[in-house]
Amino acid sequence: MISFKEISPSEFFYQHRELAGFSNPARALYSAIRELVENSLDACDGYGILPDVLIRVTETKPSPSDVKEFEIYVKDNGIGIPSEKLPKALGKVFYGSKFTLKQSRGTFGMGGTMSILYAQITTNKPLRVWSNTGNGETHYFELMIDIENNKPIVLKHKKFSQQNWRGTAIKINLLGDYVRSSQKIQEYFRRLALFTPYANMVFEDPNGEVFAFKRSVDKVPPPPHEVQPHPKGVDLELLRRIVQRSSSKTVLSLLINSFQRVGRKTALEILKIANVDPNKRPSELKMEEMMRIINAMKTYEKFLPPDPSCLSPLGKELIEEGIKKELNPQFVYALSRKPSSYEGYPFIVEAAVASNKTPGIKVLRYANRIPLLYDEKSDVVFKLLNEEIDLKRYKINEDEPIIILTHICSTKVPYKTVGKEFVADIPEVEKEMKLALQKVLREYSLFISKKVKIETQKKKKNVYEFYLPMIAKFAALLGETKIPSVSGLIDSVKVVDIE
Amino acid sequence: MISFKEISPSEFFYQHRELAGFSNPARALYSAIRELVENSLDACDGYGILPDVLIRVTETKPSPSDVKEFEIYVKDNGIGIPSEKLPKALGKVFYGSKFTLKQSRGTFGMGGTMSILYAQITTNKPLRVWSNTGNGETHYFELMIDIENNKPIVLKHKKFSQQNWRGTAIKINLLGDYVRSSQKIQEYFRRLALFTPYANMVFEDPNGEVFAFKRSVDKVPPPPHEVQPHPKGVDLELLRRIVQRSSSKTVLSLLINSFQRVGRKTALEILKIANVDPNKRPSELKMEEMMRIINAMKTYEKFLPPDPSCLSPLGKELIEEGIKKELNPQFVYALSRKPSSYEGYPFIVEAAVASNKTPGIKVLRYANRIPLLYDEKSDVVFKLLNEEIDLKRYKINEDEPIIILTHICSTKVPYKTVGKEFVADIPEVEKEMKLALQKVLREYSLFISKKVKIETQKKKKNVYEFYLPMIAKFAALLGETKIPSVSGLIDSVKVVDIE
Numbered sequence: 001m002i003s004f005k006e007i008s009p010s011e012f013f014y015q016h017r018e019l020a021g022f023s024n025p026a027r028a029l030y031s032a033i034r035e036l037v038e039n040s041l042d043a044c045d046g047y048g049i050l051p052d053v054l055i056r057v058t059e060t061k062p063s064p065s066d067v068k069e070f071e072i073y074v075k076d077n078g079i080g081i082p083s084e085k086l087p088k089a090l091g092k093v094f095y096g097s098k099f100t101l102k103q104s105r106g107t108f109g110m111g112g113t114m115s116i117l118y119a120q121i122t123t124n125k126p127l128r129v130w131s132n133t134g135n136g137e138t139h140y141f142e143l144m145i146d147i148e149n150n151k152p153i154v155l156k157h158k159k160f161s162q163q164n165w166r167g168t169a170i171k172i173n174l175l176g177d178y179v180r181s182s183q184k185i186q187e188y189f190r191r192l193a194l195f196t197p198y199a200n201m202v203f204e205d206p207n208g209e210v211f212a213f214k215r216s217v218d219k220v221p222p223p224p225h226e227v228q229p230h231p232k233g234v235d236l237e238l239l240r241r242i243v244q245r246s247s248s249k250t251v252l253s254l255l256i257n258s259f260q261r262v263g264r265k266t267a268l269e270i271l272k273i274a275n276v277d278p279n280k281r282p283s284e285l286k287m288e289e290m291m292r293i294i295n296a297m298k299t300y301e302k303f304l305p306p307d308p309s310c311l312s313p314l315g316k317e318l319i320e321e322g323i324k325k326e327l328n329p330q331f332v333y334a335l336s337r338k339p340s341s342y343e344g345y346p347f348i349v350e351a352a353v354a355s356n357k358t359p360g361i362k363v364l365r366y367a368n369r370i371p372l373l374y375d376e377k378s379d380v381v382f383k384l385l386n387e388e389i390d391l392k393r394y395k396i397n398e399d400e401p402i403i404i405l406t407h408i409c410s411t412k413v414p415y416k417t418v419g420k421e422f423v424a425d426i427p428e429v430e431k432e433m434k435l436a437l438q439k440v441l442r443e444y445s446l447f448i449s450k451k452v453k454i455e456t457q458k459k460k461k462n463v464y465e466f467y468l469p470m471i472a473k474f475a476a477l478l479g480e481t482k483i484p485s486v487s488g489l490i491d492s493v494k495v496v497d498i499e
Numbered sequence: 500m501i502s503f504k505e506i507s508p509s510e511f512f513y514q515h516r517e518l519a520g521f522s523n524p525a526r527a528l529y530s531a532i533r534e535l536v537e538n539s540l541d542a543c544d545g546y547g548i549l550p551d552v553l554i555r556v557t558e559t560k561p562s563p564s565d566v567k568e569f570e571i572y573v574k575d576n577g578i579g580i581p582s583e584k585l586p587k588a589l590g591k592v593f594y595g596s597k598f599t600l601k602q603s604r605g606t607f608g609m610g611g612t613m614s615i616l617y618a619q620i621t622t623n624k625p626l627r628v629w630s631n632t633g634n635g636e637t638h639y640f641e642l643m644i645d646i647e648n649n650k651p652i653v654l655k656h657k658k659f660s661q662q663n664w665r666g667t668a669i670k671i672n673l674l675g676d677y678v679r680s681s682q683k684i685q686e687y688f689r690r691l692a693l694f695t696p697y698a699n700m701v702f703e704d705p706n707g708e709v710f711a712f713k714r715s716v717d718k719v720p721p722p723p724h725e726v727q728p729h730p731k732g733v734d735l736e737l738l739r740r741i742v743q744r745s746s747s748k749t750v751l752s753l754l755i756n757s758f759q760r761v762g763r764k765t766a767l768e769i770l771k772i773a774n775v776d777p778n779k780r781p782s783e784l785k786m787e788e789m790m791r792i793i794n795a796m797k798t799y800e801k802f803l804p805p806d807p808s809c810l811s812p813l814g815k816e817l818i819e820e821g822i823k824k825e826l827n828p829q830f831v832y833a834l835s836r837k838p839s840s841y842e843g844y845p846f847i848v849e850a851a852v853a854s855n856k857t858p859g860i861k862v863l864r865y866a867n868r869i870p871l872l873y874d875e876k877s878d879v880v881f882k883l884l885n886e887e888i889d890l891k892r893y894k895i896n897e898d899e900p901i902i903i904l905t906h907i908c909s910t911k912v913p914y915k916t917v918g919k920e921f922v923a924d925i926p927e928v929e930k931e932m933k934l935a936l937q938k939v940l941r942e943y944s945l946f947i948s949k950k951v952k953i954e955t956q957k958k959k960k961n962v963y964e965f966y967l968p969m970i971a972k973f974a975a976l977l978g979e980t981k982i983p984s985v986s987g988l989i990d991s992v993k994v995v996d997i998e
Contacts, residue, residue: 004584006594007608009508014736015598016607019917023925085503095505099514108515109506121736124786147736237513237620237646287623375915378877416874417916418518426522 008150009093013114013418014121020114021419025067028118029176030184031419033057035111036074036170038370041196042104043078043168045220045312051199052077057178059206066179069123070206072115075169080133083141083159090116090127090170091145091152101411102226102310105370108418115172117145122175126155134166178206184373186211190326191364191371195314195407197322216325221312227411228260230306231270231297233344239290243282251285252278255293261304270296306346308339311409313348314369319405320352327403329354333443334405337436342428347410349429351436353444356401361391366407367415367423379422380430381406384437388430394445402444406433461493507649508592512613513620519613520918524566527617528675529683530918532556534610535573535669537869540695541603542577542667544719544811550698551576556677558705565678568622569705571614574668579632582640582658589615589626589669590644590651600910601725601809604869607917614671616644621674625654633665677705683872685710689825690863690870694813694906696821715824720811726910727759729805730769730796732843738789742781750784751777754792760803769795805845807838809910812847813868818904819851826902828853832942833904836935841927846909848928850935852943855900860890865906866914866922878921879929880905883936887929893944901943905932963989 013020021031037055044051056073063069081089088095089112096109116127132138142156178185182205189203193213198220203211229238248254255267262270271278274292276285285293314322319334334352341347356362365372365381376382385391385404396402414424423429468486476483512519520530536554543550555572562568580588587594588611595608615626631637641655677684681704688702692712697719702710728737747753754766761769770777772795775788784792813821818833833851840846855861864871864880875881884890884903895901913923922928967985975982 002578002581002584002596003599004588004594004596005598006587006591007598009511009593012508012593012607018913018915018923023913023923079501082501085501088505089503092505094508094511095503097501097503099504099506100502108511121734124735124790148740235620236623241647291623375877378874414517414522416517416918419915424517424522 008148010113010117010145010147010150013093013110014117014147017114017118019418020108020110021417021421022114022118025122025175025177026180028122028174029057029070029072029178030181030188031111032072032115032118032172032174032176033074033185034188034370035115036072036172037192037201038105039112040074040076040078040168041199041369042098042106043076043080045196045198046104046223047079048220048223049078050215050218050220051196051201053199053201054204055202056204057206058204059178060173067175067177069173070176070178071171071173073169073171075167077165077167080166080168081131082133083131083137083139083157086129086131086139086141087143087152087154090129091143093117093150100226101229103224103312103368103409103411105368107368107413107415107420110418112170113145115174116143117147119172119174120144121147123173125173128171130169132162132166132168136161136163138162138165182207188371188373189213191366191373194322194326194364195319195366195369195371197318197325213326217318217321219318221314221318224312225309227307227310228258230341230344230346231255231259231262231300231303232306232341234259234294234297236287236290236294239294243285243290246282248282250278251276251280251282251293254282260307266300266303269302270300273300305339306341306344308346308348310411311339311346311348313350313409314407315350319350319407323352323354323403323405327354327356329356329403331355331444331447333440333447335436335439337432340428340432342414342426345410345412347408347413347429347432349432349436350407350409351433351440352403352405353440354403354405355444355447356403359399359401361385361396361398361400362403364403364405365423366405367413367420368409369407370420372421372423374419375417375421378416380425380433381423381437383425384430384434388434389437389441391441394441395448396441396445404437404440406437408433457493461490464490464493507647509612509616509644509646509649512592512609513616513646516613516617518917519607519609520916520920521613521617524621524674524676525679527621527673528556528569528571528677529680529687530610531571531614531617531671531673531675532573532684533687533869534614535571535671536691536700537604538611539573539575539577539667540698540868541597541605542575542579544695544697545603545722546578547719547722548577549714549717549719550695550700552698552700553703554701555703556705557703558677559672566674566676568672569675569677570670570672572668572670574666576664576666579665579667580630581632582630582636582638582656585628585630585638585640586642586651586653589628590642592616592649599725600728602723602811602867602908602910604867606867606912606914606919609917611669612644614673615642616646618671618673619643620646622672624672627670629668631661631665631667635660635662637661637664681706687870687872688712690865690872693821693825693863694818694865694868694870696817696824712825716817716820718817720813720817723811724808726806726809727757729840729843729845730754730758730761730799730802731805731840733758733793733796735786735789735793738793742784742789745781747781749777750775750779750781750792753781759806765799765802768801769799772799804838805840805843807845807847810838810845810847810908812849812908813906814849818849818906822851822853822902822904826853826855828855828902830854830943830946832939832946834935834938836931839927839931841913841925844909844911846907846912846928846931848931848935849906849908850932850939851902851904852939853902853904854943854946855902858898858900860884860895860897860899861902863902863904864922865904866912866919867908868906869919871920871922873918874916874920877915879924879932880922880936882924883929883933887933888936888940890940893940894947895940895943903936903939905936907932960989 022028054075098106098109126142144153201213273296332354521527553574559568597605597608625641643652700712773791831853
């Protein structure tokens with residue numbers, strides 16, 4: 001009566017591609033471009049390389065319809081993909097390099113594969129990819145995905161020697177709609193460039209327009225390092241695996257070797273709370289004992305917060321540089337907060353404000369250096385700015401020409417969708433975000449106060465400049481003397497400049 | 500330099516359980532309960548059975564902390580799970596009975612498995628399950644999930660004869676937080692009961708409170724039927740599979756046999772547009788020809804809309820019955836719209852309004868008969884009520900004591916998250932939803948007008964009732980006659996009742 005079946009991960013995301021941001025031709029074009037670009041950037045700055053990325057989108061067949069076939073070509077100078085891993089890395093869902101405790105733009109390890117899958121089901125054209133890891137050899141592949149079995153199908157593979165290039169170049173053909181996505185795509189690149197001032201990016205759009213973003217600094221933020229798990233985030237599954245794979249001789253050394261922020265003293269304290277013998281062999285731990293260790297770790301109050309070396313915030317200087325470069329505002333202020341954590345995952349919140357040229361509050365949200373453009377209303381930042389923070393207290397009304405920027409970086413950004421559109425309101429994240437926003441808004445309101453003061457002074461000075469010479473002239477006429485100089489008087493009216 | 504790895508579907512959702520609604524102990528308790536209850540209801544009304552569902556949540560170990568171990572027990576009288584399928588159905592992600600073109604509460608086929616997985620990683624207790632398909636034999640299993648390999652581990656399996664029961668009963672132990680979830684869970688049951696008036700449901704909460712919802716009608720809405728795909732929703736992957744598996748001798752018969760709404764005449768027209776020989780053997784179709792058939796299907800204008808027999812709307816009568824039973828309002832009005840479709844998926848929108856006892860606009864959202872309680876602001880209904888529809892036109896201000904209910908049922912509800920929290924604003928869905936809302940709001944504003952009219956009339960009648968007898972009395976005194984009867988006069992003042 002009921003029939004059951006198994007489906008592969010590819011099949012699942014083929015059936016539910018909207019979950020990953022591929023809901024219609026307009027959105028799919030946007031998602032494919034961003035996923036490929038973000039993979040490219042990860043392959044560069046994740047390894048300390050200054051990114052040079054070219055993105056070229058072309059119409060392959062002229063068509064009167066808005067929905068038509070586009071070719072997307074993305075080329076980077078990143079570290080390249082080893083040829084033996086390449087087919088799976090791009091042609092298999094749930095296979096990738098992003099499943100580690102280290103900040104990267106990619107999180108779910110499926111953006112590239114989803115782009116290729118969507119291309120394939122709409123145009124039947126294979127992925128074409130060139131990759132060179134810097135060993136003088138470029139590998140070329142033509143790939144499709146066996147969706148039912150979640151396996152790459154290699155249609156062609158050849159290699160040739162090439163000394164002058166390292167990186168990856170990808171070409172896919174998909175049904176897209178640039179008419180309905182061009183605004184979002186261009187906005188995406190502007191926001192991305194603003195937050196990646198150390199990258200050269202060129203986007204050539206299907207209408208032949210070229211958007212070139214030149215790097216203005218030669219400094220890549222220090223790449224993040226992979227770290228061991230923090231004890232606060234442990235669960236039974238994780239501890240069981242650690243026990244199974246560890247070569248430690250005692251439970252004591254297991255804890256010290258497998259977790260960050262656990263030294264000998266801390267480990268002994270935890271094991272005492274858990275009532276487990278520190279000298280026991282890990283393989284002899286019973287489930288009940290593991291549960292007690294976990295409970296001890298969860299309730300222990302004295303751990304240092306998670307090691308932030310797995311994070312790579314952009315930093316005050318680069319954020320301000322990016323905003324200046326792209327927007328050239330009269331005023332800009334940025335900050336990085338100290339590392340914090342939720343459930344054992346470290347995160348850092350950054351925020352900035354800048355004056356804008358057009359009226360209205362514009363919010364730019366970023367997570368792990370990715371601009372987030374969709375579902376703003378579900379994001380924690382929207383909640384804070386609309387329900388928690390009273391903007392009037394900062395003299396900001398809805399017409400204020402202000403840009404508010406937020407960034408969260410984490411080994412695990414609490415996205416609520418695979419499409420990475422918005423950040424959940426985890427209490428710890430909300431608290432940090434609120435403090436960051438309050439601080440930058442305060443700085444902005446100081447700027448406004450100063451601006452108002454200067455304008456008052458300027459007005460005053462204008463009045464003096466207008467009337468003093470006349471008064472001097474008439475006084476001289478009346479007194480039948482020479483007209484006295486008033487320039488000294490006028491200069492003495494000081495106008496403080498905005499630093 | 501880069502390291503790659505493969506992870507299993509279980510592993511993916513273990514690492515990203517927040518995507519499926521298991522983000523913290525409070526939310527996880529809510530999600531586990533709803534997923535198990537919804538599976539139970541699907542196993543009943545999906546097969547024409549009047550549901551009897553018991554949900555008992557108990558605290559297993561007293562603890563001063565809000566986060567503690569709970570046992571969830573859910574028992575139904577559904578069709579049961581065949582014993583040979585049971586371990587995989589509950590212990591393997593991406594294995595299930597919900598991957599068909601037929602409306603059901605479950606969509607992603609992973610709710611049950613996720614509940615069990617979450618239970619296991621927080622308490623290490625196995626799932627215990629009893630199931631009987633009505634053949635006199637109950638199978639009992641104790642199961643855990645091998646997360647790394649996405650496989651069920653059967654710890655115990657026995658069977659015993661039992662003649663008087665068919666259904667499934669499930670017991671899991673998980674770390675939850677009822678303090679922070681009780682409101683949502685109770686609200687969930689109230690809303691579920693309102694929309695399932697043909698079900699008996701008893702929810703016993705951890706504090707010993709019993710919420711009993713008795714069925715008020717003995718009628719299950721007609722169960723949905725599985726259908727063939729509609730040609731508008733076809734893509735290359737689907738057509739390729741159909742071609743591969745079909746035993747049809749010609750392309751013409753392939754189209755007629757494999758798609759709904761395609762008869763001989765339509766099939767011939769499509770093949771003519773696609774320039775493909777109708778008598779060609781399907782196995783000889785080239786990719787290029789398949790692409791042409793797909794394009795012809797996408798642009799062909801004369802298909803009938805998708806067959807709605809795979810849908811099971813609740814219907815005007817049952818919606819109104821449910822609202823009356825749970826809320827006993829002065830006024831209620833419900834409607835079912837005609838079937839519509841997006842991308843080849845049929846859907847039906849239903850809506851209702853009712854007067855409420857407390858001030859304020861309360862919106863109850865449903866999808867495939869599931870109440871949606873989270874992320875309201877991202878839902879298409881929120882967008883419509885806040886941006887598209889002017890409530891003032893319907894004499895509704897923000898204090899109006901009104902309940903607005905919406906329901907979309909579809910073979911594919913356009914959820915944006917695996918956690919099934921909100922419905923995307925697909926244009927076709929938005930249009931139908933808007934029309935439905937406008938109609939019910941109009942009915943509500945008529946009700947208000949009538950109410951105002953009646954109140955005016957009542958006031959008038961009260962005035963007459965007060966003064967007429969006095970006037971009669973004084974007139975009689977003055978005229979020295981007997982006091983005339985005024986009751987006839989008073990009765991002639993009509994007060995129209997709200998039908």
